[in-house]
């Protein structure tokens with residue numbers, strides 16, 4: 361027994377437990393507006409923050425101390441002031457900001473609360489339906505992704521597919537499979553007023569929210585939402601010029617069949633954009649990467665159980681490029697390209713029949 365190794369591991373375990381408490385407190389701080397109140401405000405006393413937020417002084421004092429120990433806020437002991445540095449505020453202050461991470465913290469406590477149910481599933485081998493993760497599930501996913509999609513889809517990602525831009529500008533058609541609450545289809549409808557846009561998802565609640573989101577964005581006439589499993593996808597008319605899946609393929613009940621259906625539903629010369637979590641190909645190369653650790657964790661707690669619940673194979677969210685390439689080939693796609701889009705957590709694959 362290597363005592364030093366054991367002690368180092370013990371410190372790591374304690375750090376993980378500490379991080380779990382931080383996750384809940386970041387959720388709290390985000391929800392009650394503490395980060396927003398501190399962002400850009402410079403050093404402030406606890407009393408000033410209390411006045412600004414109306415938070416009970418005992419809770420506030422304890423939260424500040426915990427956030428200081430976690431390295432989120434800074435404390436000047438002489439002046440007894442607290443500060444959320446600009447370099448930190450950028451991740452929490454504004455949900456509309458591309459770097460906003462608060463969305464991840466909205467879903468994290470709900471995911472952690474599923475641990476007992478996941479433990480049962482480990483023993484029975486059963487899946488856990490998407491709906492079991494709660495009413496807030498679709499919104500948590502939306503909060504996680506919305507700001508990045510809004511900031512990047514049209515201005516940074518689609519320009520990597522010039523043929524798609526051209527077709528959508530000229531009134532082509534797009535289908536987003538597994539659209540969740542409709543962020544991608546709504547962005548497409550806004551950016552390409554002449555295009556026909558459809559979103560499809562198997563989750564009824566997500567489709568309901570997507571329709572409401574489209575109404576609020578004023579594009580309800582130009583985007584159609586279909587409540588249906590991707591397994592039943594049928595070719596429509598001349599086919600779609602763009603079919604996309606964002607973080608969906610590994611969740612599907614029959615990914616191979618869906619890939620074939622997507623291929624068959626493309627128009628001649630149409631493009632399939634597959635976006636999947638980005639991890640290194642070899643597991644050992646992921647060990648020191650916190651993004652990969654987070655993605656494997658979400659996969660184990662959510663993606664694998666929800667796929668199994670649909671009778672699927674439970675592919676990991678971290679299934680990786682090699683397997684994606686192989687699956688594309690087996691589905692009959694003639695071309696598979698990795699798009700040169702810089703993104704720490706998502707890989708972009710361009711597929712064509």
Ligand SMILES: C[S@@+](CC[C@H](N)C(=O)[O-])C[C@H]1O[C@@H](n2cnc3c(N)ncnc32)[C@H](O)[C@@H]1O
Nearest residue numbers: 505538539540561562563589590606607608611
């Ligand atoms: C991780 S979420 C991604 C949602 C959205 N694309 C995004 O990026 O925010 C996966 C989505 O796939 C949907 N999904 C899972 N199985 C599906 C199926 N069989 N057919 C259609 N959609 C499915 C889920 O309901 C969920 O909305």
